[in-house]
Amino acid sequence: MTRVDLGNQKLTKMTKVLTDARSIRIKGRSFLALVLSPELPLDWWLGRLDDLAARSAGFFLGRPVVLDVADLEIDRPQLKSLLDELGKRNVRVMGIEGGRPSLFEPGMPPAMKGGRPAPDFEVPEDEPAGESPKTGKGKPAAPVAPQEVQPARTTASIIVKEPVRSGQSIIFPEGDVTVVGSVASGAEIIAGGSVHIYGTLRGRALAGSVGNASARIFCRRLEAELLAIDGVYKTAEDMAPNLRGQAVQLWLEGDSIMAERLN
Amino acid sequence: MAKVVVVTSGKGGVGKTTSTAALGAALAQRNEKTVVVDFDVGLRNLDLVMGAERRVVYDIVNVIQGDAKLPQALIRDKRLETLFLLPASQTRDKDALTPEGVERVMDELKKHFDWIICDSPAGIERGATLAMRHADVAVIVTNPEVSSVRDSDRIIGLLDSKTERAERGDRVEKHLLLTRYDAARAERGDMLKVDDVLEILSIPLIGIVPESAEVLKASNLGAPVTLADSRSAPAIAYLDAARRLAGETLPITIPGEKRGLFGKIFGRRAA
Numbered sequence: 001m002t003r004v005d006l007g008n009q010k011l012t013k014m015t016k017v018l019t020d021a022r023s024i025r026i027k028g029r030s031f032l033a034l035v036l037s038p039e040l041p042l043d044w045w046l047g048r049l050d051d052l053a054a055r056s057a058g059f060f061l062g063r064p065v066v067l068d069v070a071d072l073e074i075d076r077p078q079l080k081s082l083l084d085e086l087g088k089r090n091v092r093v094m095g096i097e098g099g100r101p102s103l104f105e106p107g108m109p110p111a112m113k114g115g116r117p118a119p120d121f122e123v124p125e126d127e128p129a130g131e132s133p134k135t136g137k138g139k140p141a142a143p144v145a146p147q148e149v150q151p152a153r154t155t156a157s158i159i160v161k162e163p164v165r166s167g168q169s170i171i172f173p174e175g176d177v178t179v180v181g182s183v184a185s186g187a188e189i190i191a192g193g194s195v196h197i198y199g200t201l202r203g204r205a206l207a208g209s210v211g212n213a214s215a216r217i218f219c220r221r222l223e224a225e226l227l228a229i230d231g232v233y234k235t236a237e238d239m240a241p242n243l244r245g246q247a248v249q250l251w252l253e254g255d256s257i258m259a260e261r262l263n
Numbered sequence: 264m265a266k267v268v269v270v271t272s273g274k275g276g277v278g279k280t281t282s283t284a285a286l287g288a289a290l291a292q293r294n295e296k297t298v299v300v301d302f303d304v305g306l307r308n309l310d311l312v313m314g315a316e317r318r319v320v321y322d323i324v325n326v327i328q329g330d331a332k333l334p335q336a337l338i339r340d341k342r343l344e345t346l347f348l349l350p351a352s353q354t355r356d357k358d359a360l361t362p363e364g365v366e367r368v369m370d371e372l373k374k375h376f377d378w379i380i381c382d383s384p385a386g387i388e389r390g391a392t393l394a395m396r397h398a399d400v401a402v403i404v405t406n407p408e409v410s411s412v413r414d415s416d417r418i419i420g421l422l423d424s425k426t427e428r429a430e431r432g433d434r435v436e437k438h439l440l441l442t443r444y445d446a447a448r449a450e451r452g453d454m455l456k457v458d459d460v461l462e463i464l465s466i467p468l469i470g471i472v473p474e475s476a477e478v479l480k481a482s483n484l485g486a487p488v489t490l491a492d493s494r495s496a497p498a499i500a501y502l503d504a505a506r507r508l509a510g511e512t513l514p515i516t517i518p519g520e521k522r523g524l525f526g527k528i529f530g531r532r533a534a
Contacts, residue, residue: 163465165420166413167387184416184463185409202463 033064033094035115038072038082046085053089060091066112070098079103114171156193163199164189173210185225194218204228213252218262222248232257265373268380268508269398270440271422273414275385277406278442281478281488282501283382284312286402288487289505291346295377298337300368301351302394303384304359310350313340314485324352327364333371342490347376357390369397387417392425399428400436400508402469406443407455412463415439419466438469440504445474446519457517470504472497473518 039045053059067086069079079099086093095112096104104111156175163179164170166186170177173192182199189195189203192210194217201219208215208230215229222243227234229252240259247262270283280303287299301309304324310316315338321331326349333349340346349372352359372379383394395401401422405415422435429435441460448454461468472478473496481491489498489505496518503513 162423165423166416168420182463182465185413186417187420200462 031064033066033115034060035066035068035097036086036091037068037070040073042074042078042082042085046089049089049091060089064094065091066095066097066115067093067109068097069103074103076103076105080105080108083108164203166203185223191215206233208252215252217250218248220247222246227257229257265376266378266400267369267373267398268378268400268402269383269395270380270402270404271383271391271395271418272385272404272411273387273391273418274406274411277404277411278472278478279385279404280308280312280382281482282402282404282440282442282472283309283380284482284487285489285498285501286505286508287378287380288340288343288346289489289502290378290380290509291340291343292489292502293505293509294345295509296345296347296375297378297380298347298349298372298376299380299382300349300372301382302360302390303382304351304390305353305356306384307351307353309382310338310348311485312482313338313348313487315340315348315350316485319350322350322352323368324355324359326368327359327361333368342486357384357388357393360390360393362393362396365393365396387421391418392421395422395426395435397427398422398435400438402438402440402504402508403464403466404440404442405460405464407441407445407449407457407460409455412455412460416464419464437466438508439464439466440469440472442472443474444471444518446517468515469507470500471515471517472500472504 036049065086067083074082079096083093093109095109097112097115099111101111158170158172158175158177160170160177160179161181163181164183164187166184169188169190170179171190173190175191176193176196177189177191178196178198179189180198183189183197183201183203183205185202187203188206189197190206190209192212192215193207194215195205195207197205197217197219199219200221200223201217202223202225204226205217205219205224206226206228207217209228211230213230217227217229222239223245224239225236227239227250229250232252232255234257243259243261248259249262250257250259252258268286270279270286272279280301283299287297291297299309299313300323301307302323303309307322310319318338321336323336325331326333326336336349338348338350340348349368369379381394381398384390395418403415403418405411419437422437423429426435439461441457444457445454449456457468457471475495475497477492477495478488478497481488484491488495489501492498493502500518503515507513
Protein backbone atom coordinates (compact mmCIF):
# COMPACT_ATOMS: atom_id res chain seq x y z
CA MET A 1 0.00 0.00 0.00
CA THR A 2 2.62 2.43 1.10
CA ARG A 3 4.72 1.62 -1.89
CA VAL A 4 1.90 2.47 -4.27
CA ASP A 5 1.40 5.80 -2.56
CA LEU A 6 5.04 6.61 -2.87
CA GLY A 7 4.91 5.86 -6.54
CA ASN A 8 1.93 8.08 -7.02
CA GLN A 9 3.53 10.89 -5.13
CA LYS A 10 6.56 10.70 -7.31
CA LEU A 11 4.42 10.76 -10.37
CA THR A 12 2.46 13.87 -9.34
CA LYS A 13 5.68 15.58 -8.44
CA MET A 14 7.11 14.89 -11.85
CA THR A 15 4.04 16.23 -13.63
CA LYS A 16 4.17 19.32 -11.46
CA VAL A 17 7.74 20.05 -12.41
CA LEU A 18 6.88 19.68 -16.06
CA THR A 19 3.96 22.13 -15.89
CA ASP A 20 6.08 24.61 -13.98
CA ALA A 21 8.78 24.63 -16.57
CA ARG A 22 6.15 25.29 -19.19
CA SER A 23 5.07 28.58 -17.69
CA ILE A 24 8.46 30.29 -17.75
CA ARG A 25 8.60 33.01 -20.35
CA ILE A 26 11.74 34.55 -21.67
CA LYS A 27 11.42 37.91 -23.29
CA GLY A 28 13.67 40.50 -24.83
CA ARG A 29 13.49 44.23 -24.37
CA SER A 30 15.41 47.07 -25.94
CA PHE A 31 16.82 50.13 -24.20
CA LEU A 32 18.58 53.14 -25.53
CA ALA A 33 22.13 53.48 -24.31
CA LEU A 34 24.62 56.32 -24.47
CA VAL A 35 27.58 55.30 -26.57
CA LEU A 36 31.00 56.62 -25.60
CA SER A 37 33.80 56.30 -28.15
CA PRO A 38 37.07 57.06 -26.36
CA GLU A 39 39.97 58.46 -28.35
CA LEU A 40 43.69 58.28 -27.81
CA PRO A 41 45.44 59.54 -25.75
CA LEU A 42 43.10 58.32 -23.07
CA ASP A 43 44.26 60.85 -20.45
CA TRP A 44 43.30 63.67 -22.78
CA TRP A 45 39.94 62.09 -23.55
CA LEU A 46 39.20 61.52 -19.85
CA GLY A 47 40.03 65.17 -19.27
CA ARG A 48 37.42 66.17 -21.83
CA LEU A 49 34.95 63.81 -20.20
CA ASP A 50 35.63 65.54 -16.86
CA ASP A 51 34.98 68.91 -18.55
CA LEU A 52 31.65 67.60 -19.78
CA ALA A 53 30.73 66.19 -16.38
CA ALA A 54 31.67 69.52 -14.78
CA ARG A 55 29.33 71.39 -17.11
CA SER A 56 26.36 69.09 -16.60
CA ALA A 57 26.57 67.40 -13.27
CA GLY A 58 25.10 63.95 -12.94
CA PHE A 59 24.90 63.52 -16.68
CA PHE A 60 25.77 59.84 -16.59
CA LEU A 61 23.84 59.02 -13.43
CA GLY A 62 21.46 56.15 -13.98
CA ARG A 63 22.03 56.07 -17.72
CA PRO A 64 23.16 52.90 -19.43
CA VAL A 65 26.48 53.48 -21.16
CA VAL A 66 28.04 51.40 -23.89
CA LEU A 67 31.73 51.76 -24.67
CA ASP A 68 32.57 51.68 -28.38
CA VAL A 69 36.18 50.57 -28.78
CA ALA A 70 36.04 49.61 -32.47
CA ASP A 71 38.42 52.37 -33.57
CA LEU A 72 40.52 52.30 -30.44
CA GLU A 73 43.95 50.66 -30.46
CA ILE A 74 44.28 49.44 -26.88
CA ASP A 75 45.10 46.21 -25.13
CA ARG A 76 43.43 44.46 -22.24
CA PRO A 77 45.27 46.18 -19.33
CA GLN A 78 44.57 49.58 -20.91
CA LEU A 79 40.89 48.75 -21.34
CA LYS A 80 40.79 47.59 -17.74
CA SER A 81 42.28 50.83 -16.45
CA LEU A 82 39.92 52.82 -18.69
CA LEU A 83 36.97 50.97 -17.14
CA ASP A 84 38.36 51.74 -13.67
CA GLU A 85 38.75 55.42 -14.55
CA LEU A 86 35.17 55.55 -15.80
CA GLY A 87 33.99 53.76 -12.64
CA LYS A 88 35.68 56.43 -10.53
CA ARG A 89 33.62 59.00 -12.43
CA ASN A 90 30.42 57.08 -11.74
CA VAL A 91 30.06 56.05 -15.37
CA ARG A 92 28.73 52.51 -15.31
CA VAL A 93 29.54 50.66 -18.48
CA MET A 94 26.89 48.04 -19.31
CA GLY A 95 28.58 46.66 -22.40
CA ILE A 96 31.50 47.00 -24.77
CA GLU A 97 30.98 47.29 -28.49
CA GLY A 98 33.46 46.55 -31.25
CA GLY A 99 36.09 44.92 -29.04
CA ARG A 100 38.23 42.00 -30.16
CA PRO A 101 37.57 38.83 -28.13
CA SER A 102 41.11 39.05 -26.73
CA LEU A 103 40.27 42.36 -25.04
CA PHE A 104 37.80 40.76 -22.70
CA GLU A 105 38.32 38.97 -19.45
CA PRO A 106 35.88 37.64 -16.87
CA GLY A 107 34.36 40.42 -14.81
CA MET A 108 34.31 42.93 -17.63
CA PRO A 109 31.03 44.18 -19.09
CA PRO A 110 29.85 41.85 -21.86
CA ALA A 111 30.58 42.34 -25.55
CA MET A 112 27.65 43.83 -27.44
CA LYS A 113 26.90 43.81 -31.10
CA GLY A 114 24.08 44.47 -33.51
CA GLY A 115 23.36 47.97 -32.16
CA ARG A 116 21.29 50.24 -34.38
CA PRO A 117 22.38 53.85 -34.73
CA ALA A 118 20.19 56.52 -33.16
CA PRO A 119 20.47 60.31 -33.43
CA ASP A 120 23.35 62.08 -31.66
CA PHE A 121 22.58 63.18 -28.16
CA GLU A 122 22.83 66.84 -27.20
CA VAL A 123 24.40 67.26 -23.80
CA PRO A 124 22.51 69.82 -21.74
CA GLU A 125 25.00 72.44 -20.59
CA ASP A 126 24.90 74.62 -17.53
CA GLU A 127 27.22 77.12 -19.20
CA PRO A 128 26.08 78.52 -22.51
CA ALA A 129 28.19 78.28 -25.65
CA GLY A 130 31.66 76.79 -25.28
CA GLU A 131 32.95 74.16 -27.64
CA SER A 132 30.59 71.34 -28.23
CA PRO A 133 31.55 68.45 -25.99
CA LYS A 134 32.06 65.74 -28.51
CA THR A 135 32.66 62.37 -27.02
CA GLY A 136 33.45 60.56 -30.20
CA LYS A 137 33.26 60.79 -33.95
CA GLY A 138 29.66 61.29 -34.87
CA LYS A 139 28.56 58.11 -33.19
CA PRO A 140 27.98 58.95 -29.56
CA ALA A 141 24.90 58.88 -27.53
CA ALA A 142 21.21 58.82 -28.03
CA PRO A 143 18.26 60.61 -26.49
CA VAL A 144 16.91 59.19 -23.30
CA ALA A 145 13.26 60.10 -23.01
CA PRO A 146 11.35 57.59 -25.15
CA GLN A 147 8.99 60.17 -26.65
CA GLU A 148 11.87 62.13 -28.19
CA VAL A 149 13.15 58.99 -29.79
CA GLN A 150 12.59 58.39 -33.42
CA PRO A 151 14.39 55.07 -33.62
CA ALA A 152 16.13 54.81 -36.95
CA ARG A 153 14.01 51.85 -37.89
CA THR A 154 15.30 51.33 -41.37
CA THR A 155 14.24 47.71 -41.36
CA ALA A 156 11.77 45.84 -39.25
CA SER A 157 12.84 42.61 -40.83
CA ILE A 158 15.96 40.82 -41.93
CA ILE A 159 16.46 38.31 -44.68
CA VAL A 160 18.95 35.50 -44.27
CA LYS A 161 19.92 34.21 -47.69
CA GLU A 162 21.89 31.20 -46.56
CA PRO A 163 21.10 28.04 -44.68
CA VAL A 164 21.31 28.53 -40.93
CA ARG A 165 23.78 25.90 -39.70
CA SER A 166 23.70 23.84 -36.53
CA GLY A 167 24.95 25.90 -33.58
CA GLN A 168 24.17 29.25 -35.17
CA SER A 169 21.50 31.57 -33.83
CA ILE A 170 19.84 34.42 -35.60
CA ILE A 171 18.54 36.85 -32.98
CA PHE A 172 16.49 39.79 -34.19
CA PRO A 173 14.27 41.28 -31.47
CA GLU A 174 13.30 44.19 -33.71
CA GLY A 175 11.06 42.31 -36.10
CA ASP A 176 10.60 39.51 -38.61
CA VAL A 177 13.21 37.04 -39.74
CA THR A 178 12.98 35.47 -43.17
CA VAL A 179 15.30 32.60 -44.04
CA VAL A 180 15.68 31.64 -47.68
CA GLY A 181 17.06 28.17 -46.98
CA SER A 182 16.84 25.63 -44.22
CA VAL A 183 17.38 25.92 -40.49
CA ALA A 184 19.45 22.97 -39.32
CA SER A 185 18.93 20.78 -36.31
CA GLY A 186 20.61 22.58 -33.42
CA ALA A 187 20.23 26.05 -34.96
CA GLU A 188 17.80 28.68 -33.71
CA ILE A 189 15.91 31.70 -34.97
CA ILE A 190 14.72 34.19 -32.37
CA ALA A 191 12.58 37.00 -33.74
CA GLY A 192 10.65 39.80 -32.11
CA GLY A 193 8.15 39.41 -34.92
CA SER A 194 7.27 36.48 -37.13
CA VAL A 195 9.59 33.80 -38.49
CA HIS A 196 9.39 32.80 -42.15
CA ILE A 197 11.40 29.85 -43.39
CA TYR A 198 11.49 29.02 -47.08
CA GLY A 199 13.10 25.67 -46.52
CA THR A 200 13.02 22.94 -43.93
CA LEU A 201 12.83 24.00 -40.29
CA ARG A 202 14.77 21.37 -38.36
CA GLY A 203 16.01 23.51 -35.47
CA ARG A 204 14.20 25.92 -33.19
CA ALA A 205 12.06 28.89 -34.09
CA LEU A 206 11.02 31.43 -31.45
CA ALA A 207 8.67 34.14 -32.69
CA GLY A 208 7.35 37.15 -30.77
CA SER A 209 10.27 36.91 -28.37
CA VAL A 210 9.82 40.47 -27.06
CA GLY A 211 6.24 39.84 -26.10
CA ASN A 212 4.28 39.75 -29.30
CA ALA A 213 1.40 37.30 -29.17
CA SER A 214 0.38 38.00 -32.75
CA ALA A 215 3.66 36.80 -34.19
CA ARG A 216 3.55 33.67 -36.32
CA ILE A 217 5.87 30.99 -37.60
CA PHE A 218 5.72 29.91 -41.22
CA CYS A 219 7.80 27.19 -42.77
CA ARG A 220 7.85 25.26 -45.97
CA ARG A 221 8.61 22.00 -44.24
CA LEU A 222 8.20 21.38 -40.53
CA GLU A 223 10.77 19.12 -38.84
CA ALA A 224 11.34 21.46 -35.90
CA GLU A 225 12.87 20.56 -32.54
CA LEU A 226 11.07 23.38 -30.76
CA LEU A 227 8.60 26.10 -31.62
CA ALA A 228 7.74 29.09 -29.43
CA ILE A 229 5.51 32.12 -29.80
CA ASP A 230 5.56 34.83 -27.16
CA GLY A 231 7.18 32.44 -24.69
CA VAL A 232 4.70 29.60 -25.13
CA TYR A 233 6.52 26.63 -26.53
CA LYS A 234 6.03 23.20 -28.00
CA THR A 235 8.72 20.56 -28.40
CA ALA A 236 8.89 18.08 -31.24
CA GLU A 237 7.26 15.48 -28.97
CA ASP A 238 4.15 17.62 -28.47
CA MET A 239 3.60 18.36 -32.12
CA ALA A 240 0.91 16.57 -34.06
CA PRO A 241 2.65 13.91 -36.16
CA ASN A 242 0.55 14.71 -39.23
CA LEU A 243 2.19 18.16 -39.41
CA ARG A 244 5.69 16.71 -39.81
CA GLY A 245 7.14 17.31 -43.22
CA GLN A 246 4.32 19.67 -44.17
CA ALA A 247 4.19 23.36 -45.02
CA VAL A 248 2.77 24.81 -41.83
CA GLN A 249 1.89 28.07 -40.15
CA LEU A 250 1.65 28.40 -36.38
CA TRP A 251 0.05 31.08 -34.25
CA LEU A 252 -1.02 31.67 -30.70
CA GLU A 253 -4.54 31.48 -29.35
CA GLY A 254 -4.57 32.23 -25.64
CA ASP A 255 -1.88 30.02 -24.23
CA SER A 256 -1.83 27.37 -26.86
CA ILE A 257 -0.02 27.16 -30.14
CA MET A 258 -2.29 26.45 -33.08
CA ALA A 259 -1.09 24.97 -36.34
CA GLU A 260 -2.46 24.66 -39.79
CA ARG A 261 -1.17 23.22 -43.02
CA LEU A 262 -0.45 25.74 -45.73
CA ASN A 263 -1.55 24.74 -49.17
CA MET B 264 49.95 28.91 -55.87
CA ALA B 265 49.66 26.71 -52.83
CA LYS B 266 46.21 25.54 -51.89
CA VAL B 267 45.41 24.85 -48.26
CA VAL B 268 42.81 22.14 -47.76
CA VAL B 269 41.34 21.24 -44.37
CA VAL B 270 39.81 17.81 -43.89
CA THR B 271 37.31 18.21 -41.09
CA SER B 272 34.05 16.79 -39.72
CA GLY B 273 33.27 17.78 -36.15
CA LYS B 274 32.51 14.20 -35.23
CA GLY B 275 35.26 11.71 -34.55
CA GLY B 276 35.76 8.39 -36.27
CA VAL B 277 34.16 9.32 -39.59
CA GLY B 278 37.37 8.94 -41.61
CA LYS B 279 39.19 12.29 -41.56
CA THR B 280 42.65 10.80 -41.22
CA THR B 281 42.03 8.04 -43.76
CA SER B 282 40.69 10.64 -46.18
CA THR B 283 43.59 13.03 -45.58
CA ALA B 284 46.10 10.29 -46.36
CA ALA B 285 44.17 9.00 -49.37
CA LEU B 286 43.58 12.44 -50.90
CA GLY B 287 47.13 13.55 -50.14
CA ALA B 288 48.59 10.49 -51.86
CA ALA B 289 46.20 10.86 -54.79
CA LEU B 290 47.22 14.50 -55.31
CA ALA B 291 50.91 13.63 -54.98
CA GLN B 292 50.42 10.92 -57.63
CA ARG B 293 49.45 13.72 -60.01
CA ASN B 294 53.01 14.96 -59.56
CA GLU B 295 51.98 17.90 -57.44
CA LYS B 296 54.03 18.53 -54.34
CA THR B 297 51.81 17.69 -51.39
CA VAL B 298 52.18 17.78 -47.63
CA VAL B 299 49.74 16.24 -45.17
CA VAL B 300 49.74 18.01 -41.81
CA ASP B 301 48.48 16.33 -38.64
CA PHE B 302 46.75 18.81 -36.30
CA ASP B 303 45.63 16.18 -33.84
CA VAL B 304 48.23 17.00 -31.22
CA GLY B 305 48.10 14.42 -28.43
CA LEU B 306 46.21 11.83 -30.48
CA ARG B 307 48.19 11.66 -33.67
CA ASN B 308 47.31 8.96 -36.17
CA LEU B 309 48.25 10.28 -39.56
CA ASP B 310 51.82 8.98 -39.15
CA LEU B 311 50.45 5.44 -38.71
CA VAL B 312 48.13 5.63 -41.69
CA MET B 313 50.99 6.98 -43.80
CA GLY B 314 53.33 4.25 -42.49
CA ALA B 315 55.84 6.79 -41.21
CA GLU B 316 55.50 6.26 -37.46
CA ARG B 317 59.03 4.92 -37.13
CA ARG B 318 60.60 7.92 -38.82
CA VAL B 319 59.17 10.72 -36.71
CA VAL B 320 61.90 12.82 -35.11
CA TYR B 321 60.49 16.33 -34.87
CA ASP B 322 56.87 17.41 -35.12
CA ILE B 323 54.73 20.49 -35.69
CA VAL B 324 54.94 21.53 -32.03
CA ASN B 325 58.75 21.47 -32.20
CA VAL B 326 58.60 23.71 -35.26
CA ILE B 327 56.14 26.12 -33.62
CA GLN B 328 58.27 26.35 -30.50
CA GLY B 329 61.45 26.85 -32.51
CA ASP B 330 63.14 23.61 -31.41
CA ALA B 331 63.38 22.44 -35.01
CA LYS B 332 63.31 23.86 -38.50
CA LEU B 333 60.43 22.92 -40.77
CA PRO B 334 62.58 20.83 -43.20
CA GLN B 335 63.79 18.77 -40.22
CA ALA B 336 60.25 17.88 -39.24
CA LEU B 337 58.96 17.05 -42.73
CA ILE B 338 59.02 13.34 -43.56
CA ARG B 339 59.23 12.35 -47.20
CA ASP B 340 57.09 9.39 -48.22
CA LYS B 341 59.06 6.29 -49.28
CA ARG B 342 56.70 5.47 -52.15
CA LEU B 343 56.03 8.93 -53.61
CA GLU B 344 58.72 11.55 -53.66
CA THR B 345 56.18 14.37 -54.01
CA LEU B 346 54.41 13.40 -50.76
CA PHE B 347 55.42 14.69 -47.33
CA LEU B 348 54.09 14.40 -43.79
CA LEU B 349 54.29 16.96 -41.00
CA PRO B 350 53.43 14.90 -37.92
CA ALA B 351 51.73 16.06 -34.73
CA SER B 352 53.19 15.60 -31.29
CA GLN B 353 51.83 12.72 -29.25
CA THR B 354 53.11 13.89 -25.86
CA ARG B 355 51.56 17.38 -25.87
CA ASP B 356 48.04 18.72 -26.05
CA LYS B 357 46.24 21.14 -28.33
CA ASP B 358 47.31 24.16 -26.24
CA ALA B 359 50.79 23.73 -27.67
CA LEU B 360 49.37 25.05 -30.96
CA THR B 361 49.38 28.85 -31.05
CA PRO B 362 47.63 30.94 -33.71
CA GLU B 363 50.89 32.78 -34.51
CA GLY B 364 52.91 29.57 -34.63
CA VAL B 365 50.43 27.85 -36.93
CA GLU B 366 50.36 30.89 -39.20
CA ARG B 367 54.17 30.87 -39.44
CA VAL B 368 54.24 27.16 -40.30
CA MET B 369 51.48 27.54 -42.90
CA ASP B 370 53.22 30.52 -44.53
CA GLU B 371 56.42 28.56 -44.84
CA LEU B 372 54.66 25.45 -46.18
CA LYS B 373 52.92 27.60 -48.80
CA LYS B 374 56.32 28.54 -50.24
CA HIS B 375 57.29 24.92 -50.88
CA PHE B 376 54.12 22.99 -51.69
CA ASP B 377 51.26 22.91 -54.20
CA TRP B 378 48.87 21.26 -51.74
CA ILE B 379 48.75 21.51 -47.97
CA ILE B 380 46.23 19.03 -46.57
CA CYS B 381 45.42 19.64 -42.91
CA ASP B 382 44.01 16.72 -40.94
CA SER B 383 41.73 18.31 -38.35
CA PRO B 384 41.11 16.74 -34.95
CA ALA B 385 37.51 15.98 -34.01
CA GLY B 386 35.60 18.62 -32.07
CA ILE B 387 35.23 22.34 -32.49
CA GLU B 388 37.93 23.47 -30.07
CA ARG B 389 41.38 24.92 -30.53
CA GLY B 390 42.91 22.13 -32.61
CA ALA B 391 40.01 22.05 -35.04
CA THR B 392 39.67 25.83 -35.38
CA LEU B 393 43.42 26.24 -35.95
CA ALA B 394 43.40 23.47 -38.55
CA MET B 395 40.68 25.25 -40.53
CA ARG B 396 42.00 28.76 -39.86
CA HIS B 397 44.10 29.16 -43.04
CA ALA B 398 42.10 26.92 -45.36
CA ASP B 399 41.17 27.89 -48.90
CA VAL B 400 39.20 24.70 -49.39
CA ALA B 401 37.42 22.46 -46.90
CA VAL B 402 36.60 18.79 -47.35
CA ILE B 403 33.85 17.91 -44.91
CA VAL B 404 33.92 14.20 -44.18
CA THR B 405 30.49 12.89 -43.26
CA ASN B 406 29.02 9.45 -42.60
CA PRO B 407 25.45 8.86 -43.72
CA GLU B 408 23.95 9.05 -40.23
CA VAL B 409 22.21 11.87 -38.38
CA SER B 410 24.76 12.73 -35.70
CA SER B 411 27.59 12.97 -38.21
CA VAL B 412 25.45 15.12 -40.50
CA ARG B 413 24.51 17.53 -37.74
CA ASP B 414 28.12 17.87 -36.59
CA SER B 415 29.19 18.53 -40.16
CA ASP B 416 26.56 21.24 -40.38
CA ARG B 417 28.02 22.85 -37.28
CA ILE B 418 31.50 22.74 -38.81
CA ILE B 419 30.24 24.36 -42.02
CA GLY B 420 28.90 27.21 -39.90
CA LEU B 421 32.32 27.63 -38.28
CA LEU B 422 34.05 27.55 -41.66
CA ASP B 423 31.84 30.48 -42.63
CA SER B 424 32.73 32.48 -39.53
CA LYS B 425 35.98 31.44 -37.87
CA THR B 426 38.40 31.13 -40.79
CA GLU B 427 40.80 33.76 -42.04
CA ARG B 428 38.94 33.85 -45.35
CA ALA B 429 35.57 34.38 -43.64
CA GLU B 430 37.03 37.21 -41.57
CA ARG B 431 38.24 38.87 -44.77
CA GLY B 432 34.69 38.60 -46.13
CA ASP B 433 35.80 35.85 -48.50
CA ARG B 434 34.52 32.27 -48.57
CA VAL B 435 36.07 28.91 -47.96
CA GLU B 436 35.25 26.56 -50.83
CA LYS B 437 33.41 23.63 -49.25
CA HIS B 438 33.06 20.05 -50.47
CA LEU B 439 31.23 17.11 -49.01
CA LEU B 440 32.97 13.75 -48.89
CA LEU B 441 30.56 11.02 -47.90
CA THR B 442 32.41 8.08 -46.37
CA ARG B 443 31.48 4.60 -45.14
CA TYR B 444 28.53 4.58 -47.50
CA ASP B 445 26.67 1.32 -47.79
CA ALA B 446 24.12 1.36 -50.61
CA ALA B 447 22.22 -1.69 -49.36
CA ARG B 448 21.79 -0.25 -45.86
CA ALA B 449 20.76 3.14 -47.25
CA GLU B 450 18.19 1.35 -49.38
CA ARG B 451 16.82 -0.43 -46.31
CA GLY B 452 16.58 2.89 -44.46
CA ASP B 453 19.27 2.02 -41.87
CA MET B 454 21.38 4.85 -43.21
CA LEU B 455 20.67 8.24 -44.66
CA LYS B 456 20.56 8.35 -48.44
CA VAL B 457 22.91 10.54 -50.45
CA ASP B 458 20.10 12.92 -51.35
CA ASP B 459 19.02 13.32 -47.72
CA VAL B 460 22.53 14.30 -46.67
CA LEU B 461 22.90 16.72 -49.57
CA GLU B 462 19.52 18.24 -48.81
CA ILE B 463 20.50 18.92 -45.20
CA LEU B 464 24.04 20.17 -45.80
CA SER B 465 23.51 21.87 -49.17
CA ILE B 466 27.15 21.89 -50.25
CA PRO B 467 28.57 20.25 -53.39
CA LEU B 468 29.53 16.57 -53.26
CA ILE B 469 33.12 15.66 -54.05
CA GLY B 470 32.86 11.91 -53.68
CA ILE B 471 31.21 8.91 -52.11
CA VAL B 472 33.52 6.37 -50.52
CA PRO B 473 31.91 2.98 -49.98
CA GLU B 474 32.24 1.13 -46.69
CA SER B 475 34.96 -1.39 -47.40
CA ALA B 476 37.36 -3.76 -45.72
CA GLU B 477 40.08 -2.35 -47.99
CA VAL B 478 40.16 0.84 -45.90
CA LEU B 479 40.93 -0.96 -42.67
CA LYS B 480 43.42 -3.22 -44.40
CA ALA B 481 45.27 -0.27 -45.89
CA SER B 482 45.53 1.64 -42.63
CA ASN B 483 46.85 -1.41 -40.83
CA LEU B 484 49.45 -1.78 -43.57
CA GLY B 485 50.40 1.86 -43.10
CA ALA B 486 49.51 2.83 -46.64
CA PRO B 487 47.04 5.43 -47.88
CA VAL B 488 44.10 3.63 -49.52
CA THR B 489 44.97 5.12 -52.88
CA LEU B 490 48.48 3.63 -52.75
CA ALA B 491 47.63 0.25 -51.20
CA ASP B 492 45.45 -0.93 -54.07
CA SER B 493 44.58 1.77 -56.56
CA ARG B 494 41.92 -0.42 -58.19
CA SER B 495 39.84 -1.03 -55.06
CA ALA B 496 36.46 0.72 -54.85
CA PRO B 497 37.44 3.16 -52.07
CA ALA B 498 40.72 4.00 -53.86
CA ILE B 499 38.84 4.83 -57.05
CA ALA B 500 36.44 7.03 -55.08
CA TYR B 501 39.34 8.92 -53.47
CA LEU B 502 41.28 9.24 -56.73
CA ASP B 503 38.21 10.74 -58.39
CA ALA B 504 37.62 13.05 -55.42
CA ALA B 505 41.21 14.29 -55.72
CA ARG B 506 40.67 15.00 -59.42
CA ARG B 507 37.56 17.01 -58.59
CA LEU B 508 39.53 18.84 -55.90
CA ALA B 509 42.07 19.75 -58.55
CA GLY B 510 39.28 21.26 -60.63
CA GLU B 511 38.27 18.47 -63.01
CA THR B 512 34.60 17.80 -63.66
CA LEU B 513 33.62 14.16 -63.37
CA PRO B 514 30.20 12.60 -62.91
CA ILE B 515 29.68 11.16 -59.42
CA THR B 516 28.72 7.53 -59.13
CA ILE B 517 26.92 6.16 -56.13
CA PRO B 518 28.72 2.93 -55.17
CA GLY B 519 26.63 -0.23 -55.29
CA GLU B 520 23.85 1.26 -57.43
CA LYS B 521 24.16 -1.61 -59.88
CA ARG B 522 22.51 -4.38 -57.94
CA GLY B 523 22.07 -7.92 -59.17
CA LEU B 524 18.72 -9.67 -59.50
CA PHE B 525 18.91 -11.02 -55.98
CA GLY B 526 19.64 -7.56 -54.60
CA LYS B 527 16.70 -6.12 -56.48
CA ILE B 528 14.25 -8.62 -55.07
CA PHE B 529 15.71 -8.30 -51.61
CA GLY B 530 15.75 -4.50 -51.76
CA ARG B 531 12.15 -4.34 -52.85
CA ARG B 532 10.97 -6.72 -50.19
CA ALA B 533 12.76 -4.74 -47.48
CA ALA B 534 11.31 -1.46 -48.69
